[in-house]
Amino acid sequence: MGPLLIDFEGTTLTKEDQTLLQNPLVAGVILFSRNFQNVEQLSELIKEIRSVSPERLLISVDHEGGRVQRFRQGFTLIPPAQSYALLNDIEQAKSLAFDAGWLLAMELIAFDIDLSYAPVLDLGHECLAIGSRSFHQDVDIAYQIASAMIDGMHSAGMKTTGKHFPGHGHVIADSHKETPVDHRNQSLIEHDMQIFSRLIADKKLDAIMPAHVIYPAFDDKPASGSNYWLKTVLRQQLHFDGVIFSDDLSMEGASVMGNYAERAKNALAAGCDLLLACNNRQGTFAILEQLESLDKQHSLRSTKAQSLLTKNKISYDDLIKTADWQNRYNNLMKLNEKWADYNANSHP
Known part of the structure; x- marks a missing residue:
């Protein structure tokens, strides 16, 4: 399979969507809230995606919880x-x-979706892009809770994606809208990056998504397009052997890497295995044209996407009848109530 994951606009596939999904350089899709109306429609959409490609595509979604949960x-x-x-x-x-x-x-998994891009491993709650998506500002506490969530995902049969390496939590700027710059040096390594290095050493992370953040004390490129961060640090120093995703190449944080085609080329050259291209169909076409050119020079096909496919199978109706689902659902509903009370009392 090729390295590109794409998005689409609607709740069903257009002819153009179907053609793109049949391209051998497309490894899968990322779904958004705009692709979801209800569970019945979602089920039909997943079946439609599965039917159009001769390969089993990687179907993914940002479904962390809190403000980043595409299906509600x-x-x-x-x-x-x-x-x-x-x-x-x-x-x-x-x-x-x-x-x-x-x-x-x-x-x-009950809807035949393979991957949620989770957990967020950024530390602290001040960054506009991160906020309550972070487990904690203390690396030891965040590590313990993230590790537990990873164990839960693995127990269910889903691979995990730690993001945003080496740490997005210190900058205030939102990389969706601009390219943040983090001027720290050794404190970045000793603090933010520690949760990644510990979980890599524990063999708990199946994939990692780097940040569209520049760390000028180390390199003049964002981590998502940096040989230093992806090859020297992540691969050589930390010995990470899993999948490296680019974050969405249409984000403003990636714009310093050039136009869409250049962003894809630079991200691959820096060490990304799989590329996300979202929210700009013309940009997706430009990236795909670039990939087709590169593929002729040196094959871009790999088994990286297949390594993230889930093998577990269960129907939603069967799932919600299990004691595990019912007990865990009740536990999380109680926590949601506590969180609502906390926010009501903190911000009357």
Whole structure:
């Protein structure tokens, strides 16, 4: 399979979407809220995606919980990452994070969706792009809770994606809208990057998504397009052997890498295995044209996307009858109530 994951606009596939999904350089899709009306429609859409390609495409979604959960009606509302440690002692926080990881993964798998881009491993809550998506500002606490959520996802049969390497939490700017710059040097390595290096050493991360953030003390390119961060640090120093995703190449944070075609070329050259191209169909075409040219020079086909496919199978109706789902659902609903009370009292 090729390296590109694409998006589309509607709740069904157009002829153009179908043609793109049949391109051998397209490894799969990322779904958004605009692709979801209800669980019945989602089920039909997934079947449609599966039917158009001779290969099993990687179907993915940002489904972390909190403010980043693309499917809501008919799905369990997963609490934001910040809520686990903020509202509970550490052992209870870990237990709830395991429940959340298992439940979010199982519900997606029940609809034949392979991957949620989770967990967020950025530290602190000040960054506009991260906020409550972060487990904690303390690396030891965040590590324990993230590890528990990963265990839950793995228990369900879903691979994990740690993001945004080496750490997006310190900058205030939102990389969706601009290219943030983090001027720290050794404190970045000793603090933010530690949660990644520990989880890599634990063999818990199946994939990593680097940040569209520039760290000028180390390199003049964003981590998502940096040989230093992806090859020297991630591959050679930390010995990460999993999949490296680019974050969405249409984000403003990636614009310093050039036009869409140049962004794709630079991200691949820097060490990304799979590329996300979202929210700009013309940009997707430009990236695909670039990939077709590169593929003629040196094959871009790999088994990276297939390594992230889930093998678990369960129907949604069967899932919600299990004691595991019911108990974990009730636990998370109680945490959602506590989080709502906390916000009501904190911001009257």
